[in-house]
Amino acid sequence: MIQQLISTIHAEYRLISRNSGVVLVLIFAPLIYSLLYSSAYAEQVATEIPVALIDHSHSHSSRELIAELSASPYIDIRYRPTDMQAAKSLLFDYRIHGIIYIPDDYEKLALQGNQRWISLYLDASYFLMYRQTLLGVSGALSSLKSATPSVALQSHTLFNPSLGYGTFIMPAVLLVILQQTALMGIGMAEVIGRRRQRIARSPIITLLGKLLTYSTIYALLCGYIFTIHYHIFGYPQSGELWSVVVVVASYMLCTITLAIALSRLYRRVETPLIAIIWSSIPILLLSGASLPTEAFPRWMHTIGLLLPSSSAVTAFIRVQSMGATLAGVMPELCRLWALTAIYAAISIKNKVPEQQSLPGYPLSHKSDNHTLL
């Protein structure tokens, strides 16, 4: 039996390593994607958002306000147009993302002891620009207060103090990348493998052998992504090592079994690619990592729980970014284990479909011994 297992693993490694398409999707794709996405978000916080300022007050007070605004790290007063029309055309040309307007009675109101006002035009077609501009202006204004407010809000941001964009989205993106490339790569390898299978083995041994093969590959890949990659880009690593390992290992095992179970539906090498590529964004959305689950239909989230990513993304973020213990993510872990059992049962029960040959599409796929490009 052990012999059978070893020969399955050996055959599986040979199959993967001989097929450049599978290697590209399974190993290089996650490495390239994770590097590109993380680099794009490396800056984490967008600062110095260009804005225009129109000062119709030309007074001591308005200059005082402008000094405060200029000191804000979030905004950069790049233009000083004289009227709204000019400011608007700057906005349309993407040269600015906000307009600050100081009215002519700005100082007069202050001298009379009245509340002053300014107008702030915010570009909501890019949410982050809107947010940073508003943050910059309201921050600058709060330093003008003369009296201590009777009740004030003292606010602390937990787990991602600078509200970095990468820290927010990348844990989910990395997990979804691993899942999607596994579903595609393993699916491709499964279809290619069918043509070579000659020795009949017990389905349980076969599944076990495949799980072990891919587990070693993902142990290395995840090991790199969640330590070295994580360290380079400075993502939070608040979880205990063991908890993180358990969550990631449960996730990858579940994903590998799902990939094998799904491969029973494919008849051609490109089918898994076609079936999976377009679903990456829907799957990321369903995990609730970008828009919270409260923002979209509950039933959609429930259906999404059939995918490993939906449970794993929240469990991983809570353990790794927020420092939760394994007990704190037990419901998600149990879901992953249950899914693994179901997918394993499906892949053992369902027979491998017959290879079908169609005119115009030769059976012996020539890319089997192809080198990349």
Place this chain on the structure above:
Amino acid sequence: MFRAFRDELQYIRRHREYLLLLTLLPMLSLLFFYLFFRNTAIEKLPIVVVDYDHSNTSIQLVEMIDATASVSVAYSALDTTEAEQLIRSGRAYAALIIPHDFERYVLRREPCQVVLYNNGTNISTNGFIEKDLQTVITTFGAAISLKTGQSLAQIIPVRIEQQILFNPTLDYAAYLAPCFMPMMVMIFTILGSVMATAERKRRGVKTLIGRVLPTTISMTLFTLMMVVVLFTLLDVPLNGSIWIILAATALLIIDYQAIAIFLSLLTNNRHIAISLGGGYAVLAFTFSGLTFPTMAMAPILQFLSHLFPFTYYMQIMVEQALRGVPVAISIPNLGYMALFTLVPIFIYKRL
């Protein structure tokens, strides 16, 4: 060319996955985004309150918070440890701590602080909670300060008249759906066009065009449906010209067909061409700068963003759907998009 087109239709009929990717899968993706974005409002995010005061005043404050649009006081905890547990277990997004003697401070007109611990791992929920709680506490505090004889000018010396342009309700559907749906057009265009051109016998420009034509037709119909879903069913604002949006989407289809032909003939390997094309398509979202601005990226990545037709497409979409800019402003972007149709020139020898 016409014969190649007819032969391709036959070929599609015999290939289930090719047929699916030109018919059912685009529909499915459209349906998904429609259902997902139908009423995306960030409302009633659960938070936990630790009320150490248990007074009428603190209860009044909690009620005010519960009444806001984005926050719902779903839990009350005895101490901060319990509140922290609720945040770590994912049940609450934030914890609000009302200190001992809160009422006493308020009645004595002495300044005091309410503390918010807000989860930063989701910057959207964080922003909504922060904004609403800040507003409630400021209003609550101002009402008390006014009673003590302070003037409004002392408490809030400068008021901001906020004008939220282009998407006044900060609607996520209007923000993301006009990006995600065309991404599906882009992805299926690449997949279909690679199926039509990679690992296929007989070449020649006319044959190639005939073969990708079914994809062009399918994606054109898909675009028309997408426009209906976006601007009528999802009520995304259409402040500019629908014709420019349609022209840009047509160019988007042709661009990605040209790119797919380039990849197909370069690799002549179906699944490698699909992998590369798919990767290129999915990355386009990040480099369009819609969610995280390109100007905050490293110079090399800023340069990379120009290598995706989708970057220009998104600008046109934002300009014509949300911003309502004059048509003339979008014309240069259409020009840049047109340049990508020339990509196959790099492999003209293989055409």
